Amino acid sequence: MKTQYLCSDPLTVLFSALMFLCSSAVFAAAEDDIVWELENDAESIARALELAAELTSTGDQEVLEHRITLHFGDEDIQQRHRITKRYNSSNGVADGTDIVYWDSANENITFNEVTVVSSAGRAISFNPNNVKVIDSNGYDVFTDTREIILQLPQIAVGALSIVEYSTVIDLKELSTPFMIQHYLQSSLHQHFFDLTVSWDTRKPDWVTDFSELQCEEDVSRLTCNAGNIPPVDLDYSVSYYDEIPSVTIAETTSWEEIGEIVLAGVEQAAEFTQQIEELYQERFAGIADKPAQVRAIHEFVTKEIRYVSFSEGVHSIVPHSLEDTVTNLYGDCKDKATLLWALLDRIDVQSYPTLISTNRFDASKASLPGVAYFDHMIVCVDDPDLGTFCLDPTDIYSSLEMVSATVQGKLFLSLLGDKVLSGTLFEAEYLWYFIVQTVSEILQDGTVTEQQHRTYGDYYAASLRASAASYDSEDLVEWAQDMYQETIAGDKSPEFELEGIDTLDRLVTLKSDTEYADLVAADQPLYFTDQAFWLRYTASALTMDNEVYSYRFPGIRYVGKYSYVVDDAWQVTHAGADLEYISEFGALNRTVTIEGNVADIETEITVPKRIVTLAEKESFNKFLELIQLESNFVVYGTLR
Amino acid sequence: MDTPSDSNIGIKLRPGWQVFLLTLGTFGVYACLWFYSRAKEIKRMEVQNFWPWLWVFVPVVALAAAFALNNLADAYCKLARSKGSTATPRGLGLMGVMLMFVVITFAVLERVSFSSILYTIALLSFAAIMLMLNNAVRNFAVEIDCLDTSGFGKVRNIVAGVFYTLGSGAVSILIIILLLSEYSGERLNEEVPFVSENGQYRISFPDGWRANHDSFMNTDSLYYFLGPNMSEVGIHEYTGLSIDDVVPTRMLNLQDVLDPIDCKENRSFIANTFIRKVVLICTGKELGEDYSIGSAVLVFEDSTMAELYGSFPTENPSSVNPELERIIESFEPLPL
Numbered sequence: 001m002k003t004q005y006l007c008s009d010p011l012t013v014l015f016s017a018l019m020f021l022c023s024s025a026v027f028a029a030a031e032d033d034i035v036w037e038l039e040n041d042a043e044s045i046a047r048a049l050e051l052a053a054e055l056t057s058t059g060d061q062e063v064l065e066h067r068i069t070l071h072f073g074d075e076d077i078q079q080r081h082r083i084t085k086r087y088n089s090s091n092g093v094a095d096g097t098d099i100v101y102w103d104s105a106n107e108n109i110t111f112n113e114v115t116v117v118s119s120a121g122r123a124i125s126f127n128p129n130n131v132k133v134i135d136s137n138g139y140d141v142f143t144d145t146r147e148i149i150l151q152l153p154q155i156a157v158g159a160l161s162i163v164e165y166s167t168v169i170d171l172k173e174l175s176t177p178f179m180i181q182h183y184l185q186s187s188l189h190q191h192f193f194d195l196t197v198s199w200d201t202r203k204p205d206w207v208t209d210f211s212e213l214q215c216e217e218d219v220s221r222l223t224c225n226a227g228n229i230p231p232v233d234l235d236y237s238v239s240y241y242d243e244i245p246s247v248t249i250a251e252t253t254s255w256e257e258i259g260e261i262v263l264a265g266v267e268q269a270a271e272f273t274q275q276i277e278e279l280y281q282e283r284f285a286g287i288a289d290k291p292a293q294v295r296a297i298h299e300f301v302t303k304e305i306r307y308v309s310f311s312e313g314v315h316s317i318v319p320h321s322l323e324d325t326v327t328n329l330y331g332d333c334k335d336k337a338t339l340l341w342a343l344l345d346r347i348d349v350q351s352y353p354t355l356i357s358t359n360r361f362d363a364s365k366a367s368l369p370g371v372a373y374f375d376h377m378i379v380c381v382d383d384p385d386l387g388t389f390c391l392d393p394t395d396i397y398s399s400l401e402m403v404s405a406t407v408q409g410k411l412f413l414s415l416l417g418d419k420v421l422s423g424t425l426f427e428a429e430y431l432w433y434f435i436v437q438t439v440s441e442i443l444q445d446g447t448v449t450e451q452q453h454r455t456y457g458d459y460y461a462a463s464l465r466a467s468a469a470s471y472d473s474e475d476l477v478e479w480a481q482d483m484y485q486e487t488i489a490g491d492k493s494p495e496f497e498l499e500g501i502d503t504l505d506r507l508v509t510l511k512s513d514t515e516y517a518d519l520v521a522a523d524q525p526l527y528f529t530d531q532a533f534w535l536r537y538t539a540s541a542l543t544m545d546n547e548v549y550s551y552r553f554p555g556i557r558y559v560g561k562y563s564y565v566v567d568d569a570w571q572v573t574h575a576g577a578d579l580e581y582i583s584e585f586g587a588l589n590r591t592v593t594i595e596g597n598v599a600d601i602e603t604e605i606t607v608p609k610r611i612v613t614l615a616e617k618e619s620f621n622k623f624l625e626l627i628q629l630e631s632n633f634v635v636y637g638t639l640r
Numbered sequence: 641m642d643t644p645s646d647s648n649i650g651i652k653l654r655p656g657w658q659v660f661l662l663t664l665g666t667f668g669v670y671a672c673l674w675f676y677s678r679a680k681e682i683k684r685m686e687v688q689n690f691w692p693w694l695w696v697f698v699p700v701v702a703l704a705a706a707f708a709l710n711n712l713a714d715a716y717c718k719l720a721r722s723k724g725s726t727a728t729p730r731g732l733g734l735m736g737v738m739l740m741f742v743v744i745t746f747a748v749l750e751r752v753s754f755s756s757i758l759y760t761i762a763l764l765s766f767a768a769i770m771l772m773l774n775n776a777v778r779n780f781a782v783e784i785d786c787l788d789t790s791g792f793g794k795v796r797n798i799v800a801g802v803f804y805t806l807g808s809g810a811v812s813i814l815i816i817i818l819l820l821s822e823y824s825g826e827r828l829n830e831e832v833p834f835v836s837e838n839g840q841y842r843i844s845f846p847d848g849w850r851a852n853h854d855s856f857m858n859t860d861s862l863y864y865f866l867g868p869n870m871s872e873v874g875i876h877e878y879t880g881l882s883i884d885d886v887v888p889t890r891m892l893n894l895q896d897v898l899d900p901i902d903c904k905e906n907r908s909f910i911a912n913t914f915i916r917k918v919v920l921i922c923t924g925k926e927l928g929e930d931y932s933i934g935s936a937v938l939v940f941e942d943s944t945m946a947e948l949y950g951s952f953p954t955e956n957p958s959s960v961n962p963e964l965e966r967i968i969e970s971f972e973p974l975p976l
Contacts, residue, residue: 525895527888574891577905577918584912592905622914622941630907632884636891638899 034148035110036128044113045123048084048160051191058189059231060092061085064160065192068182070249072199076171077178082113082164085188087155096155098163100148102133106174107167114150119158126153135309175317176261179250179370183241184210185232193229197222197249205252207367210245222249236545242362243549250368258369259413259420265318266334266353266377266415270342276322280346290385293347298400299504301340301393306330317371334377336393341379351381354390356425357411361552363424366411378407380414390425397462397469399506405431405459409552429608431554432542433457436534437561442526442635444567448519452494454510454534459554461500461508468501476501480510488533489514526570526637532560532603536631539624544617551617555609556586562601562633570637575599579630585610585623588630599635841875841938841946844970846963849873873950873967883918883939886947890920890935898924898931902958910972914941919968921960930954932961936968946973 051064064084071078081100087093102109114126132149152161169178184193193213197204198221206222208215215224224247232244283300287293308330310320319338325331326339337353344351355374360366366373380390392404409427414420435455442448456464471479480496494512501508520528535558544551566572572594579590586607593600605627612620849867863875878886887905895901903922910917921934932954937947948971952961 525892527892573895573901574903574905574922577887577907577920580906580908581916583909583914619914626914626916629884634884634888634891636888636895638895638901 031131031133033104033109034128034131034133035108037110037112038114038126038128039112040115040123040125041113044082044162044164045115045117048117048162049121051084052086052160055086055191057086057088058191060089061087061095061188063186063188063190065194066190067192067194068196070180070195070197072178072197072202072204072251074171074200074202077169078166079168079180080112080164080166082162085161085163087157087159087161089157093155093157093159096152096161098150098152098161100150100163100165102146102148102167104133104146106169108170109148109165109167111163111165113162113164114152115162116152116154117160117162118154119156124154126150175265176258176371177251177253177369178204179248179368179372181246181248181370181372183244183246184208184213184226185229185244187231187234189231190229191227193224193226195222195224195247197224202251204249205368206247206249208245208247209365210247213245213247233548235548237551238546238549239359239361239552241357241359242365246365248368248370250370253369255369255413255420255422258371259415262317262355262371262413263353263415266338266341269319269321269335269338270345271321272342272346273321273323276326276342277346279326280343284343284347290347290349294344294349294381294386295400297340297343297347298391298393301336301343302391302396302504304329305336305339305393307336307394307396308332310335319377333394337377337379340391340393344379344381349381349386350383351379353415354378354380354425355413355415356407358406360411361409361424363411363422366422373411374413376407378404395462397465397504399458399461399504401506402458402462403428405462405554427609428458429555430557430606431459431609432538433557434460434534434538435559435561436532439563439565440530441565442520442528442567442570444522444569446518446520446522448516448528450494450512450514450516452512452514454512456508456510457506461506464508464510465501473502480512484512484514487537489516492516522569523639525639526566526572526635528564528635528637530562530564530633530635532562532631532633535560535603535605536628539627539631543621543624544612546614546617548614550614551612551620553607553610553612553620556605556607558603558605560601560603562603564599564601564633564635566597566599566635566637568597569640570597571640572597572599572635572637574634574636575601576633576635579603581623581626581630583619583623585612585616585620588627590630597637601633840974841948842970842972842974843873843875843948843967845967867952867963869953871950871952871961871963873948876947876949878945878947879943881945882943883916883937883945886937886945887918887920887935890949891922894920894922894924894933897926898922898933900924904960910938915939915973917971921964921968923954923957923960925957930957932964934960934964934968936971938971938973940973 048064055062055064062085064086065082066084067080067082069078069080083098085098087096100109111128116124116126118124130151130153132151134147134149135145150163155161171178182195197206200220206215208224210226212229213224213226215222217223232240284293284296287296305325306329309332310330319325319334320328320331322339322342325335331339334353341351341353354377355371356376356378357366357373358376360373376392376394378390378392380388382388389401390403390407391400392398392407395404395406398404403426405428407425408431410425411423412425413422434457436452437455438450438452440448440450468476468479476498477496480498481493484494484496485492492514494514497511499507499509499511520526538556538558542553542556544553564572564575575592575594577590578592579588581588586605588603588605590601590603607623607627843865845865846867849865849871865873867873891903894903901922901924903920905918905920907916907918909915916939918937918939919934920937921932923930923932925931926933930953932952933950934952935947935949937945939945948968950964950967952964954961
């Protein structure tokens with residue numbers, strides 16, 4: 001199936017493509033590693049029924065109770081979760097599959113109870129043979145997280161489910177300090193939430209940003225609880241990790257310690273062996289200058305090393321060796337980043353690996369140090385000759401000069417030994433940057449010919465490459481024609497010439513030639529209307545739809561140069577307005593010049609990235625709407 | 641296009657018959673008071689094209705003038721005949737006075753209109769009587785002193801009564817003229833607010849501009865203003881249209897009117913609002929004369945629009961009339 005291209009949803013195409021790459025993980029089946037000690041505890045069932053009788057139904061499905069106990073022992077860390085749910089409608093029943101997230105590399109998990117209680121009060125046991133374990137989507141290269149899928153039997157309206165499981169982490173096996181961040185809101189209403197943290201000798205740090213969570217701490221115990229936690233509000237464009245309140249419990253550590261631990265693993269994997277030296281000599285040593293070498297190394301690691309998430313066991317933190325990666329010609333984020341880092345080091349480019357949390361923009365949400373925030377690794381260059389920039393070796397569509405859009409603005413931790421940098425990564429002012437140059441000739445017989453060059457920069461170029469990725473090279477023209485037909489004219493199949501679509505250059509250019517017959521009346525005064533369709537489409541796609549949360553607008557920069565060459569049968573009299581719209585959100589400027597019978601219309605739009613609050617939504621959308629409204633052109637002329 | 645109603649502009653209309661009777665009963669004094677006390681309302685009526693006072697006041701003056709003229713003429717002729725003199729021909733003298741008043745009236749109004757004709761009739765009636773009276777005093781002054789006072793007393797009483805009534809009317813007329821000149825003169829130099837159902841606007845006019853009430857370019861303007869040298873400005877409001885309907889329509893019209901034509905269009909926000917101002921100004925020749933014709937459209941956030949449309953003669957065919965540019969620049973919504 002072809003990947004849906006840019007015109008359908010530009011913001012999700014690249015993301016989807018990357019997700020596809022990062023989710024095609026290889027992993028061993030883990031069902032056998034789960035321990036089942038199920039029992040239908042009468043007391044537990046009675047407690048669930050008691051809660052059900054007490055609590056008024058809220059929503060299609062609800063959590064009556066979620067209890068977590070966490071014990072920091074000297075040898076291990078034990079967790080226990082007990083979740084009681086009620087199903088109130090057919091919609092709730094339809095969503096009745098339960099999922100438990102499991103860090104299989106570090107945790108031993110035991111299910112203590114999985115029971116369904118029918119509305120009549122009858123207990124139904126779960127058959128462990130009906131469990132499935134799948135790899136979590138995303139860049140889960142550091143946690144090796146799995147999803148344990150529990151298909152609960154005989155869920156019906158009015159039924160209750162009780163799931164209780166415990167995990168044990170052996171501290172001797174844990175390569176980085178323990179940290180758990182529990183998000184306090186979910187898609188379900190929670191009537192009771194209860195957290196108990198205890199410790200033997202090492203008191204953990206903890207922090208919460210949920211004001212409703214009532215916590216008490218004594219010398220050996222922390223207890224927190226909250227009632228009636230509403231479900232999280234869903235919205236169109238949200239970074240939920242930044243919005244949902246959480247409670248974080250972690251072993252005492254520092255960012256420096258985290259950085260040193262991870263860097264030690266990367267350095268161990270980055271040993272430059274003879275095989276790697278031979279690779280270097282063969283592929284890169286002969287390249288004349290350092291910038292060209294960097295470009296070649298980046299292209300090699302990005303395009304020739306296939307992305308495969310293979311992060312079992314110790315490799316959830318420590319990358320595979322360079323030899324493994326080069327021999328296999330595949331690797332995960334950190335494998336590719338380690339290879340890139342090592343090769344850059346070989347040509348004396350100063351760089352460092354950098355951990356990225358692809359789900360988090362807000363650094364304040366990571367107030368306790370921990371590696372669990374991070375799910376991705378890139379390499380940042382800080383070289384006196386080359387400047388400062390970052391390379392994402394898993395992004396097979398972005399140019400060397402561009403920080404991959406999936407990591408821009410995200411929480412990062414640079415692995416510089418004892419000089420750790422943390423915060424949020426650089427974010428481009430204008431993520432969507434494109435230039436449209438069009439020359440249209442209006443002929444005496446009413447025919448209009450159009451030559452158009454669309455040049456897309458950086459992220460837009462990467463997005464187009466992603467959308468074209470599923471097309472064979474001979475079908476790329478068809479891809480471009482489809483896009484043209486959906487955006488401009490459904491009955492036209494222009495001739496296309498594509499540049500940069502299969503390289504990692506900064507720009508992608510699509511050149512088209514089209515002819516429209518009988519577009520203007522030959523014997524009438526000239527009244528020719530046209531539109532900056534591509535601009536209109538992009539502005540429309542970036543309108544703020546959010547109703548609950550602020551919107552992270554990625555920024556647009558657009559330059560449109562439209563020239564209309566009119567036959568001498570007419571005298572051009574006017575070609576629209578000069579525009580000078582300046583607002584708090586950006587600027588829309590246009591100049592119109594008429595020289596003889598040629599009208600030139602040059603438009604520049606700059607709407608920088610920003611966080612658009614709900615209070616600003618109406619005004620912001622009005623500005624984007626204005627951009628669409630002013631995408632119309634009219635060329636007037638009198639008959640000679 | 642929406643037209644504001646009386647109640648929207650806050651004018652309280654009085655019954656005309658009351659004004660008529662009171663004016664007759666007070667020999668015109670009430671007319672003076674009435675006009676004086678309602679000067680502001682009359683100005684707003686001007687803007688809104690309401691003219692009830694003309695139908696009350698002018699006929700009174702005209703009828704009274706005609707009646708007085710007849711009586712005075714009879715008395716004058718009778719007296720002249722009794723003195724063996726022949727009656728002075730009225731026609732030529734009246735003609736000269738009439739021309740003088742026509743010139744004065746036109747100078748004030750700068751335009752022939754129904755109202756100016758009414759003013760002229762009223763003024764001529766009064767002027768004729770004053771002329772006859774002046775002739776009587778000049779020709780018979782000595783004889784009057786020697787006459788039986790009762791013989792001329794009737795005439796004198798008539799003259800006095802008529803003079804009083806018409807004098808009051810004359811003052812009223814002067815007030816009207818002053819009101820008009822005041823409205824069309826200094827006041828238009830200031831920022832003039834206009835209130836309608838759809839919005840409030842502000843325009844700054846140069847010296848010599850005033851409001852007028854005639855239709856403009858064969859369309860109904862909410863407001864219409866006249867300036868020197870046949871310059872004119874109208875304001876229109878639109879609902880249910882888009883700027884891409886209004887501007888092309890204007891442009892195509894102008895293309896028909898001006899030949900050759902040279903146009904410039906600008907669009908921007910007003911201050912820190914999302915109200916757009918779209919300005920289209922074209923220069924060219926209309927019937928052999930150089931003209932600047934401009935349109936400034938305020939596009940409000942609810943998509944309603946107000947357009948100021950002006951036509952100005954220009955001395956230089958390659959440049960826009962600076963007064964047109966200034967007026968267009970000043971056209972803004974209120975309050976910002």
